[in-house]
Amino acid sequence: MTSQASDGPTIGELGEFGLIAQVQAQIGGNRHVLLGPGDDAAHVSTNDGTFVVSTDLLVEGRHFRRDWSSAHEVGRKAAASNLSDINAMGGVATALTLGFGAPADLPAEWALEMVRGFELECSHVGAHIVGGDVTASDAIIIAVTAMGDAPRPVRRSGALPGDVVAYAGDLGLAAAGFATLSRGFRSPKAAVEAHKVPHPPYAAGPQAAGAGATAMTDISDGLLADLGHIAEASGVAIDLDSTAFVIPEAVATVGEALGRKALDFVLTGGDSYALVATFSSETNLPSGWTAVGRVSDGEGVTVDGQPYDGPEGHQHFR
Amino acid sequence: MTSQASDGPTIGELGEFGLIAQVQAQIGGNRHVLLGPGDDAAHVSTNDGTFVVSTDLLVEGRHFRRDWSSAHEVGRKAAASNLSDINAMGGVATALTLGFGAPADLPAEWALEMVRGFELECSHVGAHIVGGDVTASDAIIIAVTAMGDAPRPVRRSGALPGDVVAYAGDLGLAAAGFATLSRGFRSPKAAVEAHKVPHPPYAAGPQAAGAGATAMTDISDGLLADLGHIAEASGVAIDLDSTAFVIPEAVATVGEALGRKALDFVLTGGDSYALVATFSSETNLPSGWTAVGRVSDGEGVTVDGQPYDGPEGHQHFR
Structure with missing residues (x-):
């Protein structure tokens, strides 16, 4: 499938954190990026305010199993893990996007039940799905981005001796x-x-x-x-x-x-x-x-x- | 793998647009959701302003092929398709999140080159990656969410006779x-x-x-x-x-x-x-x-x- 030549390490050799570190080294910033990658969520300014944002990518078999969890439970956990990132900035999530990939033979009810669980979890903080994308894929994929308000975002970098x-x-x-x-x-x-x-x-x-x-x-x-x-x-x-x-x-x-x-x-x-x-x-x-x-x-x-x-x-x- | 009973249609039978319609029927709204799913991007208010947001989920073999496109080209296109959604609201993207899934044997350089292409495309509008997630998956997955400013979002619903x-x-x-x-x-x-x-x-x-x-x-x-x-x-x-x-x-x-x-x-x-x-x-x-x-x-x-x-x-x- 690939026509890539490979002299360097694979992703497996580099490891998740090694890859993330190398990716981050390539990312620039602008006046909108108040806090970029590396914390629980990023802090972004708009022309008239700011928001915090975080994203997660979940893949069946690695992040959830259909024989362990119901669709409703998978949806709740997918939402919870992202809402938690906004929580960890001291913020409140208001809006989420949901990307969904699945094989064509998946019962539609599974997807709908997953979304119901997702929305139920979001209701705990008053947030909702505002956008999404659907595609065919071999494994079920759930891509979540959560956005919210954080009047005073709490970073990882502020701990002081004596705290x-x-x-x-x-x-x-x-x-x-x-x-x-x-x-x-x-x-x-x-x-x-x-x-x-x-x-x-x-x-x-x-x-x-x-x-x-x-x-x-x-x-x-x-x-x-x-x-x-x-x-x-x-x-x-x-x-x-x-x-x-x-x-x-x-x-x-x-x-x-x-x-x-x-x-x-x-x-x-x-x-x-x-x-x-x-x-x-x-x-x-x-x-x-x-x-x-x-x-x-x-x-x-x-x-x-x-x-x-x-x-x-x-x-x-x- | 699945323990789901299935009486209803599969996703393939319902089709992408049928599934999206049923999902949308389950999604609520709140005071933050100025415009929810169904347009090129959603329009969300924060406590102190607003932003527009759109998301895409790309899967290898369906949205791109490694034997046709270089990693750099795949990254550019993944960014472009999302920046375009913000463009279509009359907005300018400022920040994007990037979820990335790939098999462990993928050369890390492919991922890094993809990110370089992604950032290059984003630089055309002055936007940057602000957050991301990395996971292992069988196929390469690229999940993108683009956020931006749109002082006057242009929806699909405003065309008038005579225009x-x-x-x-x-x-x-x-x-x-x-x-x-x-x-x-x-x-x-x-x-x-x-x-x-x-x-x-x-x-x-x-x-x-x-x-x-x-x-x-x-x-x-x-x-x-x-x-x-x-x-x-x-x-x-x-x-x-x-x-x-x-x-x-x-x-x-x-x-x-x-x-x-x-x-x-x-x-x-x-x-x-x-x-x-x-x-x-x-x-x-x-x-x-x-x-x-x-x-x-x-x-x-x-x-x-x-x-x-x-x-x-x-x-x-x-």
Whole structure:
């Protein structure tokens, strides 16, 4: 099929993050780009205002499975993961576009049910689909772009030594659910459901921005990995207190059943779409936020003063 | 793979436009959605302004072929088709997101070269990539969302009886190029190049909006099909004068070589990303616009007073 000569590395050799870094090096900016690639969402100015925007590309078999999730659940999760990116900027999504590719023999009802789930999830923040595209493809493809308002976008780069680290939402449930489904089990239900349909804490993002959060991101790769992005972007070190976390009961159950530490799921499990943020130590944390650590001079993320001895990121859960 | 029961039609049975119509029926609106799905772009308000947005999903083998087009050309076309949607609203794109899926064995240089072409095309209007997503997939997937400013968005629904119909840009070249490549030929070059990299008339959209165009769209499905969308949305009839069109020399050459009417390519060829608009008869057309028809009471699109006796739309060219 290809007529390309190939002297350099393949995408697989370069890896996702390597490719992204090289792509970013080629992208310019203009007066409209207040914040470009590299954060949860970009911040763009218009002639008369600004908006934030984020995009995700989901492929059947890699991001969802039709034998695990209903069309409605796939639609909800596709929306949730994008709404979460706007949430993580402290914004509220208002409009989304939806690109959809599928084989011709897919029942139309699957697509319609997916859209219903997508719109239901969007209704939690008052957003709607404003545009889309449909094409034929061998695998089901869902391409989402979410746009929204963020009066004060919270970047990853603003954490300061002395800040408190806090999170909002459920940690570890989705990863415990994935581990459960991967072994052919269907319960505990709370974990399995959290994997199929995450529940991002949609109120918590704008609340944190309003309270003056200095940095924020959502948990898609795993808490330690995502905090690593904040530590790197901010040029700081972060230490977490392992006893401060609320471990959901279903996560403890899965940990016991599978012979794994529940804390592994909490600290390294992906796809939870919880939020983690840093606040000045003088800030009264908004309700729903739990303090779990401190920012200091240095680099990297530690737990109880040590590098965490466990799985290192989301790849172990996928 | 699927566990879905299926009583209803498949996507193939419903067809692209049938599916889109059913999806649209399920989508709500809010105060932010000034114009939702169904036009070239949506118009969305923010807390402090507005923007226009459009999205496209491109799949290898259906929208581009690596043995026909270089990575740079694929990137340029992916950008151009989306910039054209903003152009067709009378807007100027400022920011785009880019979702990219590809197999792990794709040379990374292909992706980087595609992005270079994408950014080059965006530079024609001063826009840039502001965000993206990368995932593994069996086929190459390119998901684009373009956002921009449109002080006075021009919809498809505003054409009035008595208006003049005019176009800007090249008609028929890309379709003639596609027909050429499909038969294994590589020339005439002007046609082949136009298929690989379209040249939307980026100045013409904002000019038309500024001159008070009453309706506008870009030519993606073919002039007659796209004018049909304007006629339907506006509730009017449109008649074209076949002698008024400028037929590019390469289109005439391909027509002769393949034994087809050159006018077929001009009137029904897709993917040209030219613009067609309607203007009050009192408007002085901006430079680059050619008057080719009239709007009247009624419905449907005719040529020289008759239904056009030729291929009926883009599907014949794809």
